Amino acid sequence: MSLSSAGGAPRATGHREAGFRAAPGTPAPGTEVAVEVSHLRKAYGSTVAVDDVSFSVRQGEIFGVLGPNGAGKTTTVECVIGLRSPDSGDIRVAGFNPQTDREDLHAITGAQLQASALPARLKVSEILEMFHSFYLDPADLDEIMDALGLTEKRNDYYKSLSGGLKQRLSVALALIGNPQVAVLDEMTTGLDPQARRDTWGLIEGVRERGVTIILVTHYMDEAERLCDRVALLDRGRIVAIDTPEGLADRAGVNKRVRFVPSKPFDDRLLTDLPEVQGVQRDSEQVIVTGSGELANAVILTLAGAGVTATDLHLDSANLEDAFIQLTGRHLHDEFSGKRE
Amino acid sequence: MSVRASLLPVGTPRSAFGKLLKNETKIAWRVPIGLILGVAVPVLALVIFGSVPGMNKPAKSLGGLSYFSVYFPILIVFVLAVLSLISLPTHLATYREQGILRRISTTPVPPAWMLAAQLIINLALAALALAILVAAGTAGFGLGAPKAPGEFTLALLLTIAATFAIGLWVSAIARSAGAAGAIGQLFLYPLLFFAGLWLPRQRMAPVLKNISDWTPLGASVRALQDSMLGISPSAQPFLVLTAWAAIFAFLALRYFRWE
Numbered sequence: 358m359s360l361s362s363a364g365g366a367p368r369a370t371g372h373r374e375a376g377f378r379a380a381p382g383t384p385a386p387g388t389e390v391a392v393e394v395s396h397l398r399k400a401y402g403s404t405v406a407v408d409d410v411s412f413s414v415r416q417g418e419i420f421g422v423l424g425p426n427g428a429g430k431t432t433t434v435e436c437v438i439g440l441r442s443p444d445s446g447d448i449r450v451a452g453f454n455p456q457t458d459r460e461d462l463h464a465i466t467g468a469q470l471q472a473s474a475l476p477a478r479l480k481v482s483e484i485l486e487m488f489h490s491f492y493l494d495p496a497d498l499d500e501i502m503d504a505l506g507l508t509e510k511r512n513d514y515y516k517s518l519s520g521g522l523k524q525r526l527s528v529a530l531a532l533i534g535n536p537q538v539a540v541l542d543e544m545t546t547g548l549d550p551q552a553r554r555d556t557w558g559l560i561e562g563v564r565e566r567g568v569t570i571i572l573v574t575h576y577m578d579e580a581e582r583l584c585d586r587v588a589l590l591d592r593g594r595i596v597a598i599d600t601p602e603g604l605a606d607r608a609g610v611n612k613r614v615r616f617v618p619s620k621p622f623d624d625r626l627l628t629d630l631p632e633v634q635g636v637q638r639d640s641e642q643v644i645v646t647g648s649g650e651l652a653n654a655v656i657l658t659l660a661g662a663g664v665t666a667t668d669l670h671l672d673s674a675n676l677e678d679a680f681i682q683l684t685g686r687h688l689h690d691e692f693s694g695k696r697e
Numbered sequence: 698m699s700v701r702a703s704l705l706p707v708g709t710p711r712s713a714f715g716k717l718l719k720n721e722t723k724i725a726w727r728v729p730i731g732l733i734l735g736v737a738v739p740v741l742a743l744v745i746f747g748s749v750p751g752m753n754k755p756a757k758s759l760g761g762l763s764y765f766s767v768y769f770p771i772l773i774v775f776v777l778a779v780l781s782l783i784s785l786p787t788h789l790a791t792y793r794e795q796g797i798l799r800r801i802s803t804t805p806v807p808p809a810w811m812l813a814a815q816l817i818i819n820l821a822l823a824a825l826a827l828a829i830l831v832a833a834g835t836a837g838f839g840l841g842a843p844k845a846p847g848e849f850t851l852a853l854l855l856t857i858a859a860t861f862a863i864g865l866w867v868s869a870i871a872r873s874a875g876a877a878g879a880i881g882q883l884f885l886y887p888l889l890f891f892a893g894l895w896l897p898r899q900r901m902a903p904v905l906k907n908i909s910d911w912t913p914l915g916a917s918v919r920a921l922q923d924s925m926l927g928i929s930p931s932a933q934p935f936l937v938l939t940a941w942a943a944i945f946a947f948l949a950l951r952y953f954r955w956e
Binding site: 438439440460463464466468470472473474475476478479483484486487488490491492493530534 | 706709710712713715716717720723724727728792795796797799800802803804805806
């Protein structure tokens with residue numbers, strides 16, 4: 358359950374609203390498109406991994422690719438960074454075709470791949486310095502090392518690192534070239550909760566520098582916290598593209614506001630509001646269900662009647678609910694395997 | 698993608714190759730498979746052969762040559778075979794198996810640079826081992842300088858080309874370190890057999906010796922031996938080596954893959 362209260366991060370909210378109102382599937386007019394995928398199709402033998410997938414990512418956006426195992430998420434982003442060649446469809450990354458402009462593409466992109474190790478008998482600092490030397494205009498080495506908590510481990514061999522540290526190093530390598538577009542595939546898988554939150558903070562910091570990020574994830578909270586827009590993939594096809602809130606709204610799942618009123622009031626005060634569908638009472642607590650800007654409407658109306666809503670909780674539908682609504686399946690049915 | 702494609706991309710700092718080579722050199726030192734098998738073992742073998750009494754005496758069963766002079770070129774091809782067929786392919790196949798080549802292929806650095814770095818390192822190890830073997834064999838253990846130094850050098854270079862071409866092909870096709878080791882050894886032991894490691898060419902039955910002449914290491918030992926002794930070597934072993942080098946270099950470039 359996400360508790361995105363009305364007063365949540367103003368930047369994120371503004372961003373998402375703008376994206377949602379402009380057009381859910383495409384970037385707002387006037388913004389530069391960083392990544393454009395049109396009618397992408399990729400099959401392995403008779404198995405169609407990705408079928409007619411199209412989306413646009415605008416510059417500076419964090420774009421989530423979300424779906425269950427085997428949905429085609431990894432195949433999609435591996436086509437975007439030129440690791441796989443599409444059977445049909447067109448991809449442009451900052452105007453470059455990943456198949457024919459590989460050099461240009463790799464100079465401006467960074468990738469964190471699943472299942473890719475690094476030389477066991479190299480030290481963290483040696484790996485970082487080597488990748489740092491691969492780019493003409495790299496990021497600051499010490500800053501990246503510091504941001505990902507690798508400074509203390511700089512003299513450790515790669516093979517001695519824990520899974521979480523390997524993952525952090527992998528994210529560091531994706532960002533070390535100071536990329537315009539970064540593709541992060543299951544970035545926080547294998548990290549402990551604290552490391553996950555640290556990595557999220559880092560990604561938000563990177564976004565502020567204008568880096569476009571495509572984030573493959575199966576974590577709802579990660580997508581809700583970081584992504585401006587999310588593409589829901591299921592069985593190789595896009596089910597929906599929208600802001601996290603937009604997807605929840607679209608799924609038609611009600612929002613719920615719970616509070617304890619400072620003094621008694623008549624239920625009709627709230628049931629008359631267009632946003633409200635129902636009002637229930639559970640001893641002292643009032644539970645209001647509805648949609649739209651439910652919390653604002655409820656609080657303002659109550660305030661107008663001199664009632665203060667204390668101990669306020671807003672339960673909004675999340676991406677998990679949205680996914681179930683839109684596909685009839687659970688997102689987390691079977692994500693034990695990593696490759697798809 | 699083929700190896701030929703964009704070996705020198707514009708957007709890649711040239712210093713990146715230096716860093717890559719430096720790190721690969723550190724690994725070669727920290728995991729000294731090539732250093733032990735390709736340098737230490739053959740040098741030690743030479744010292745042992747050279748120190749055992751009687752090894753320097755001409756033997757009738759070897760057509761009047763001493764055991765030491767017969768085994769000297771065999772040790773040379775042993776060095777090249779181990780470095781090219783075992784050390785190089787297992788390292789690169791490990792990188793492929795673990796997705797390291799794949800990871801590097803998403804950077805501006807062409808993965809071919811990794812291949813080049815590994816080639817340079819193994820060739821440097823080969824040069825080190827050969828320098829020690831030739832110096833110790835000719836000066837230290839009294840073999841004397843090759844009587845046909847031009848042919849000797851040419852034979853060495855062609856042997857390097859042939860063995861490393863085969864090694865590159867193994868590197869190109871093996872998906873895993875295990876597969877690389879298996880394919881490498883599938884080449885290594887028969888080739889060393891025909892080089893005369895277990896049964897010197899001088900004592901092979903005519904049919905075996907005939908086959909040996911057409912194998913890269915058999916041809917190499919023949920050319921090296923003849924140029925050591927100053928017997929005007931025939932063109933055949935040189936042509937055989939050139940053919941092996943050309944065929945496997947082509948196959949390696951044709952079938953190389955990063956994943």
